[in-house]
Amino acid sequence: MKEDLLDLRNLTKNKIKELIDLALDIKQNPEKYNSKLNKKTLLMIFEKPSLRTRVSFETGMTQMGGHAIYYDLSTSPMGKKECIADTAKTASRYVEIIMARLFKHENITQLAKNSSIPIINALTNFSHPCQILSDLLTITEKKCQLNGLKLTYLGDANNNVTHSLLFGCAAAGINITVSCPSEEGFSPLPEVLDKSKNMAQITGSTIEVNNDPKQAVKNADIIYTDSWMSYHIKDEEKEKRFKILIPYQVNNELLQLAKEDVIFMNCLPAMRGMEQTAEVIDGLQSVVFDQAENRLHMQKAIILNLLKIK
Ligand code: CP
Numbered sequence: 143m144k145e146d147l148l149d150l151r152n153l154t155k156n157k158i159k160e161l162i163d164l165a166l167d168i169k170q171n172p173e174k175y176n177s178k179l180n181k182k183t184l185l186m187i188f189e190k191p192s193l194r195t196r197v198s199f200e201t202g203m204t205q206m207g208g209h210a211i212y213y214d215l216s217t218s219p220m221g222k223k224e225c226i227a228d229t230a231k232t233a234s235r236y237v238e239i240i241m242a243r244l245f246k247h248e249n250i251t252q253l254a255k256n257s258s259i260p261i262i263n264a265l266t267n268f269s270h271p272c273q274i275l276s277d278l279l280t281i282t283e284k285k286c287q288l289n290g291l292k293l294t295y296l297g298d299a300n301n302n303v304t305h306s307l308l309f310g311c312a313a314a315g316i317n318i319t320v321s322c323p324s325e326e327g328f329s330p331l332p333e334v335l336d337k338s339k340n341m342a343q344i345t346g347s348t349i350e351v352n353n354d355p356k357q358a359v360k361n362a363d364i365i366y367t368d369s370w371m372s373y374h375i376k377d378e379e380k381e382k383r384f385k386i387l388i389p390y391q392v393n394n395e396l397l398q399l400a401k402e403d404v405i406f407m408n409c410l411p412a413m414r415g416m417e418q419t420a421e422v423i424d425g426l427q428s429v430v431f432d433q434a435e436n437r438l439h440m441q442k443a444i445i446l447n448l449l450k451i452k
């Protein structure tokens with residue numbers, strides 16, 4: 143049976159360890175892997191912009207001896223002259239694996255249901271699993287552990303990165319506190335909170351949601367934030383969102399309330415003066431470019447894992 147990576151709701155501690163161990167080996171010994179994907183092709187379907195995801199996936203395929211095709215959905219019949227199922231069935235006859243960055247999560251589910259090859263979610267409005275698996279690698283490198291750490295997420299929490307963080311932290315045994323505005327549309331989806339709380343029971347970690355950023359960052363090992371203007375949010379909402387989200391901006395004052403060795407994370411792209419100040423993202427505690435680099439190593443591990451290549 144083919145496997146897909148659509149979200150992290152079924153993630154386990156064992157799977158995290160397997161992927162991190164493989165990603166670390168790939169990072170340390172890249173030459174060992176340079177012909178693992180000989181003659182294999184990855185189709186990369188994009189409905190939204192990207193820097194990191196597009197470049198790291200394509201580079202990863204090239205470095206492992208394979209090939210990637212960038213496919214811009216605006217030049218495709220999919221969703222217009224052709225249904226998603228037909229695209230999935232056709233592409234399955236050409237390539238070995240597909241990744242897609244789409245707006246609607248149900249569209250990637252459709253793609254997965256109708257393809258005979260693995261599908262990787264490269265971000266939907268609902269989830270961003272590749273980012274969070276890569277971040278678990280970065281946290282492991284920086285903190286030498288996952289279990290028992292405290293991660294505080296600040297800002298827009300009705301978002302893909304927060305949802306995947308909730309699942310990922312719960313599976314890894316990381317205690318997660320999400321601090322976000324009480325206004326409608328900024329909290330994590332209730333179904334994600336319920337499911338991640340069930341997952342957290344297995345690992346013994348905690349999940350908390352509040353509206354008090356100062357309280358939330360106390361004792362944090364990691365402070366994480368994400369864009370206030372995700373790709374799917376319209377420009378005209380910027381001013382209104384800024385006013386609501388500004389109390390959750392990560393600045394030096396908040397950073398100082400966390401543990402002394404706290405690290406600052408943002409999956410990027412980032413706007414200085416919005417979700418964090420320049421002094422924080424450009425400061426010594428920031429690990430944002432290590433996060434960006436680790437996309438490459440972790441995604442190579444994900445591709446090998448889904449294709450069952452040792
Ligand atoms: N973090 C991330 O997915 O970045 P891109 O939007 O540049 O791919």
Ligand code: NVA
Binds near residue numbers: 374
């Ligand atoms: N939440 C952001 C993540 C970008 C990688 C977005 O959806 O744009």
